[in-house]
Amino acid sequence: MVIELYPNLKMYEIRENKGSMAYNRLAMQLSFAMWKIFELYKNSTFTITLDCIDDVVVFKLSDERPNITTYQIKTKDNNAGNFELKSLTGKGVFKKLYDHIEKIDDDVKEVILVSNLSLKYKKSIITGENITLNSIEDSIKEIIVEDMSQNSTFGTKGFSNKIKFSQIDMSIQNHIDISKNKFNDLLINQEIDISLVTANALFNTLSHILHTRQCHEFSIQDSILTILPRKSFTSDEFEKLIEDARSTRELIQYQDIVNNYKNEKLKLIEESQYKQALATFKDKVATSPNIMANLMNKGIDSAKRRIGEGSETRCQILKELIVEFDDEFSEIYFSEKEIEILLMNCIERAIEEGGIN
Known part of the structure; x- marks a missing residue:
């Protein structure tokens, strides 16, 4: 990736290394990264980073001004109904989101909390695909502010409109099927003419590469400039995979x-x-x-x-x-x-x- 386009990243210090996480959580983060790749293909030059800075990070290089969107993904069984806001603030989720405002505010476009469930506080519910958290009702926002204000720069910068919530259709049961459906839509919409066998191979290869990048271990003492290339996947790499798949399609019976x-x-x-x-x-x-x-x-x-x-x-x-x-x-x-x-x-x-x- 072109780190020179994001000068604030050069001084970025990672505050935690999550290490290996539960398989299902890793798998759903990987699926979400795939969805972003399929969404941005042919429309943007981009780099996707997994499990570094945040669960999934998109660096868009082709916009007039290169920018960053971070995604923190929280999921649990759909039968749970919702996420209790207090449980998230108790884990410092919103403070961690605010870290991006502190460190890379000049480069970051959006900081998004993604969940398969709505957020709940007492009798109030937050639901929707693109909710600016600074615009929600004050009684709920106060709880989030209490968490964010643990970041020392909150008093100066205040509640950023870049911080958002997005509820999406994703579960342990359906995320792989959704990924495959989005991939098939991509093949059709972009007229990528490959056989079913080759399409399956392409999907599995992409999944394997992302999993390898996602699982790359690092120390919090390592430089971000060293870590990012090993945790990232680029639009050029995806284009190369597609071209390789096209060149191996079977023609003869x-x-x-x-x-x-x-x-x-x-x-x-x-x-x-x-x-x-x-x-x-x-x-x-x-x-x-x-x-x-x-x-x-x-x-x-x-x-x-x-x-x-x-x-x-x-x-x-x-x-x-x-x-x-x-x-x-x-x-x-x-x-x-x-x-x-x-x-x-x-x-x-x-x-x-x-x-x-």
């Missing part, structure tokens, strides 16, 4: 192998081998998308070059690629039939993209 590469009806044993290899090839795409993308890109480039040099048939190019790529299949084990299928896909992609590199 069993009938394509017969019609385009064999030109004859295969014996049952060979038909069985190719159909099994098609299935296991898809598994490799799903489990190792980055490695598969690199292999596919090399194969496509080579196939384009051979088309440009005058290779006349698919079969001829396939034979040449098998020889050329003999030493390339070391990171993942490939059967002979899987290698053929991978290279057939490369040839079809090269033809589809017009050949000649």
Whole structure:
């Protein structure tokens, strides 16, 4: 991320390291980060940071003035009905939110408390997706002010309009399904043309990367400049994942192998081998998308070059690629039939993209 765009961060001191948290809480924070990635993709240049500064932090780099939005996420079972405001103030939740006003007020755009439940104080309820806490009724605001005023700068800066509350649909039971639905909407709306297998691989890869960044351990003595890159995921990284997924989409089916590469009806044993290899090839795409993308890109480039040099048939190019790529299949084990299928896909992609590199 471009730390120079946020000068206040250079002096930021982390006051706590939460360490490992309950699995469900981590998982819901990760899902929320995914939702923000899907929401901002193609509209913003951004960096998402997990479990550092706050649960989820969005650095928007493409706005006229780069800015930061922080999200503190509080969830519990929907059957609980609401969060008692006193329980949150008792844990210093609003004081911690106010820390962002103290430290990065010039850069921060919004400081948002996110919950799947409404907030309750006596008979009063706070609910809604975009509630400015400075505008709520005074009897409730007094309790929040009491908590915030433990921050020494509150007396000078006062109650900031940047501090907000947002109630959203999120629970232990539904957050993964919501993430998958939002991801599918993204694929449709952005016309990202990949197969179901590749889409699942992309989703799982993103989840794994975010989980790894989220779980990176650090000491409160570490510099924020060292910590942030290891806890962050960028819009450029997401774009690269999508491009890799596009490059590994499967183009051929069993009938394509017969019609385009064999030109004859295969014996049952060979038909069985190719159909099994098609299935296991898809598994490799799903489990190792980055490695598969690199292999596919090399194969496509080579196939384009051979088309440009005058290779006349698919079969001829396939034979040449098998020889050329003999030493390339070391990171993942490939059967002979899987290698053929991978290279057939490369040839079809090269033809589809017009050949000649």
